[in-house]
Amino acid sequence: MCRAVGVKTLVINLSVFGSKSVISELPHMFDDKRTMEELEASNMSFDELEKYWKTFELRKQSEHQAESLRKSKIAKIKAGYDFLTSHNTTIENNYGYYGHTKLNALTNYFVGVLKKNFRTNYMDKKLSHVVDDSTPFVYFPLQIMPERTLLISSPFNTNQIEIIKHISKSLPIGYRLCVKEHPFQVTREWRKTSFYNEILSIPNVQLLHSSIKTEDIMKKCSLVITINGAAGLEAAIHKKPSILFSDFSYSILPSVYQLKSIDELPTAIRQSLRKKVNPNDVAKYLNLLEANSFDFDMIGFDLDYHNYFFRSGNLIDVEIPEENVKQFIKKHESSFDTMADEFIKKIKNFKK
Numbered sequence: 001m002c003r004a005v006g007v008k009t010l011v012i013n014l015s016v017f018g019s020k021s022v023i024s025e026l027p028h029m030f031d032d033k034r035t036m037e038e039l040e041a042s043n044m045s046f047d048e049l050e051k052y053w054k055t056f057e058l059r060k061q062s063e064h065q066a067e068s069l070r071k072s073k074i075a076k077i078k079a080g081y082d083f084l085t086s087h088n089t090t091i092e093n094n095y096g097y098y099g100h101t102k103l104n105a106l107t108n109y110f111v112g113v114l115k116k117n118f119r120t121n122y123m124d125k126k127l128s129h130v131v132d133d134s135t136p137f138v139y140f141p142l143q144i145m146p147e148r149t150l151l152i153s154s155p156f157n158t159n160q161i162e163i164i165k166h167i168s169k170s171l172p173i174g175y176r177l178c179v180k181e182h183p184f185q186v187t188r189e190w191r192k193t194s195f196y197n198e199i200l201s202i203p204n205v206q207l208l209h210s211s212i213k214t215e216d217i218m219k220k221c222s223l224v225i226t227i228n229g230a231a232g233l234e235a236a237i238h239k240k241p242s243i244l245f246s247d248f249s250y251s252i253l254p255s256v257y258q259l260k261s262i263d264e265l266p267t268a269i270r271q272s273l274r275k276k277v278n279p280n281d282v283a284k285y286l287n288l289l290e291a292n293s294f295d296f297d298m299i300g301f302d303l304d305y306h307n308y309f310f311r312s313g314n315l316i317d318v319e320i321p322e323e324n325v326k327q328f329i330k331k332h333e334s335s336f337d338t339m340a341d342e343f344i345k346k347i348k349n350f351k352k
Helices: 046-056 058-068 073-085 102-126 160-170 183-188 193-200 214-220 231-237 262-273 279-291 298-309 322-331 333-351
Strands: 011-014 020-024 137-141 176-180 205-208 223-226 242-244 256-258 293-295
Touching (some): 020 333, 046 231, 102 193, 137 160, 160 176, 160 193, 231 242, 231 279, 279 293, 298 322, 322 333
Antiparallel strands (some): 011 020
């Protein structure tokens, strides 16, 4: 709405470097518009790039968050007790809580647990636990749904099954498509088994289990195709070209083909399979990323935020005493100061 009326927007986003954040007008894009030719080169080999990437790797931090959040049984018991004994009037005066009775909430919770367990068993039996690299293949990672990454950043690419069908039909003879479930889809109780069944029925497609390490797939594949997210950058670090469906800052890499229309897909795949990744280009982009990011661990902050106020993320509808807020602000004072300084820098740059 702000942009529609000409108001500048400054959005803080998690960087693909997990411990860093970026402030820019558009999510996942830099306001720094330097081209590859204008960026300084730093001679790094692919081995050095991979080691450098692993020191900041976003996936490790996300995995830590998933393993930590809502895992404490004691916190769950306390949250359940608070929920059952509380007299919360939110349902009476907040439209967003319409129908959110204790019975409905408990029913949804236990139905969700049953769904997750049933779908986990299905996936363990039906999905591939080993990557078959006897023939060359293209890799397509599924995106979490529902999630802003697709619904807001790439709203015309939300039907991932149709995209998989398009990719499968566009592959050159001799190539297969490997699709992997996103490990954090577990936070949505996985997907309906009918979704997986439909993918399994598509010719020339192998559906991989979420437990397979992405790094292992990247090293064996010939090309990565992704709708959004850091997969295309990770592909470049592992010497693989990529095709990207939406806007992301690393699309300036020569090894990345940014798709404008699904009709381009067959041509894009053939062109991309012939590309060779230059480690100097990747190093240039990582330097650009460093120059446009700052130290603010959004994942760690979010985890601490849920642990501090919301029983490790188990109970959101709580009253938060003012003193607790003051203590939390004091605890993260240096991080807030850093963030404020970065916003001030951005504001001053826009005033120039």
